[in-house]
Amino acid sequence: xxxxxxxxxxxxxxxxxxxxxxxxxxxxxxxxxxxxxxxxxxxxxxxxxxxxxxxxxxxxxxxxxxxxxxxxxxxxxxxxxxxxxxxxxxxxxxxxx
Numbered sequence: 001x002x003x004x005x006x007x008x009x010x011x012x013x014x015x016x017x018x019x020x021x022x023x024x025x026x027x028x029x030x031x032x033x034x035x036x037x038x039x040x041x042x043x044x045x046x047x048x049x050x051x052x053x054x055x056x057x058x059x060x061x062x063x064x065x066x067x068x069x070x071x072x073x074x075x076x077x078x079x080x081x082x083x084x085x086x087x088x089x090x091x092x093x094x095x096x097x
Contacts, residue, residue: 002046002087004080008056009037010049016042017049021056047091050080 002010011018019040026033040056043049054076061072084091 002083002089004053004083008053010046010053013042016044017046018042019049019052019056045092046089050091053080 001012004010007022009020009022011020020037021040022035023038024033025036041049041052043052054073057076058069058072061069064072
């Protein structure tokens, strides 16, 4: 498991990567609120899972200006670099790099 932050993680399963997001769910019968991991998607590479993580983080934003978006993207890249380095994960170079 690769914990990206409190609400996102990547699970390794059968040569695939599964991105999950933690959400609050209210149980119908008891009304109790629980934290559950929801499936976001399966990906063939860690790079693909991380790109989707970035997409999800951007979708979570309210209205944002272009300079704010650029800052968010830079911060996400820095955060991913830290997490990947901490876990000793080697990412494939993107084709456009």
